[in-house]
Amino acid sequence: MSSPEIPFANYQYEIYLRGSMMNQRPRRPLDWQRLEEQAAATLARGPWGYIAGGAGRGDTMRANQAAFDRWALSPRMLRDVAQRSTARTVLGTPLPAPVLLAPIGVQTLAHPDGELATARASARTGVPLVTSSASSFTFEEIAEASGDTPRWYQLYWPKDRTIATSFIRRAEAAGYSALVVTLDTWLLGWRPMDLDEGFLPFLWGEGNVNYLQDPAFRALLAAPPEEDMQAAIGQFAFQFSNPAVTWEDLAFLRETTELPIVLKGILRADDARLAAEHGVDGVIVSNHGGRQVDGAIGALAALPEVVDAVGDRLEVLFDSGIRGGSDALKALALGARAVLLGRPYMWGLATGGEDGVVDVVRSLLAELDLAMALTGHRTIDDVDRSALVATP
Numbered sequence: 001m002s003s004p005e006i007p008f009a010n011y012q013y014e015i016y017l018r019g020s021m022m023n024q025r026p027r028r029p030l031d032w033q034r035l036e037e038q039a040a041a042t043l044a045r046g047p048w049g050y051i052a053g054g055a056g057r058g059d060t061m062r063a064n065q066a067a068f069d070r071w072a073l074s075p076r077m078l079r080d081v082a083q084r085s086t087a088r089t090v091l092g093t094p095l096p097a098p099v100l101l102a103p104i105g106v107q108t109l110a111h112p113d114g115e116l117a118t119a120r121a122s123a124r125t126g127v128p129l130v131t132s133s134a135s136s137f138t139f140e141e142i143a144e145a146s147g148d149t150p151r152w153y154q155l156y157w158p159k160d161r162t163i164a165t166s167f168i169r170r171a172e173a174a175g176y177s178a179l180v181v182t183l184d185t186w187l188l189g190w191r192p193m194d195l196d197e198g199f200l201p202f203l204w205g206e207g208n209v210n211y212l213q214d215p216a217f218r219a220l221l222a223a224p225p226e227e228d229m230q231a232a233i234g235q236f237a238f239q240f241s242n243p244a245v246t247w248e249d250l251a252f253l254r255e256t257t258e259l260p261i262v263l264k265g266i267l268r269a270d271d272a273r274l275a276a277e278h279g280v281d282g283v284i285v286s287n288h289g290g291r292q293v294d295g296a297i298g299a300l301a302a303l304p305e306v307v308d309a310v311g312d313r314l315e316v317l318f319d320s321g322i323r324g325g326s327d328a329l330k331a332l333a334l335g336a337r338a339v340l341l342g343r344p345y346m347w348g349l350a351t352g353g354e355d356g357v358v359d360v361v362r363s364l365l366a367e368l369d370l371a372m373a374l375t376g377h378r379t380i381d382d383v384d385r386s387a388l389v390a391t392p
């Protein structure tokens, strides 16, 4: 396990010390709302809309935030929190905290170093990155940049199984230790901000490097992409997603890899039970950050029923709406084994590249550590639903 550069609890004191002794202020706002505003001012309209935007009227994005407001932390006192740890093992891998960086595609939209910067930030903080199938650099390049920190690979399951198998083999060879299969984005949601701009970064433009360099993909082409890029991109657009997949197809993935398989996008107890019956190792309760079904349930509102249904059979992770340490603690208290951070690290990337992502991750870990301690818990395993009350 990689160790973070600075113990989380010391982070805020380091900031105060730098301010008072050296007159140095943080390079970027630590408040993520203000960081987001800075990112908005940094990015061009298309990339900004793509990253920040949601489906339809944005009701699901709002529901994600509202779901956190329905729970309040209920702090306990005098419980000796001097010695504590946020460490937790997730899918058999010890981590400094139950936090990962959610798969986010085409990160060069936010910064020219894209996923390489995020991967280096992952290496510096010990917080794993989940590399997207729609990454702007190859899985191999990103794996190398993430050093010894554990990393997971997210699959957008292609139509042709030879490509899926090739991607999985490449991910295994590059040292990814879990396979995340995203279930909620076989078709792209209705995204007015992108439609207004006519902006769809991952499908057109220069194509997807992971496909263009893949031997199984290239074998399907009449001419290599270097000779006929138009046809290669057409084939990529056709292959990229397979809306015909059903639960029965999971057997193929289970037979293809021994990596733990995690299904991302589960929002119901019955689907969670099906996941358990199909032999997967984990699920991520997520609505894709409100980017897919407008009017869908806030992701946190779905978490308790999924944990109650399958929490004793597989690991239940959570994303969609984490905007600070208290949010992470609420999700963990509701039974999430770990949480994934989404858009906020893109605001760090947009405003400060690798350092920007490091700052966002460190502030999340520091705030989580403090929220854990100030509510009277020494370890994450001590945190359960008794830490919460439902708000009236």
Ligand SMILES: Cc1cc2nc3c(=O)[nH]c(=O)nc-3n(C[C@H](O)[C@H](O)[C@H](O)COP(=O)(O)O)c2cc1C
Residues within 6 Å of the ligand: 050, 051, 052, 102, 103, 104, 105, 132, 133, 134, 154, 182, 264, 286, 287, 288, 289, 290, 291, 319, 320, 321, 322, 341, 342, 343, 344
């Ligand atoms: C710009 C952007 C691109 C994304 N790309 C992917 C992707 O390639 N694969 C995936 O599984 N999820 C993707 N997601 C969804 C995230 O993994 C995660 O579910 C979501 O960001 C969580 O919501 P939040 O950012 O509001 O917390 C993307 C999200 C954003 C904002």
Ligand SMILES: CCCCCCC(=O)C(=O)O
Residues within 6 Å of the ligand: 105, 134, 156, 185, 186, 187, 188, 202, 240, 241, 288, 291
């Ligand atoms: C067929 C849809 C692919 C979407 C890839 C990127 C993504 O997940 C996003 O939310 O945008």
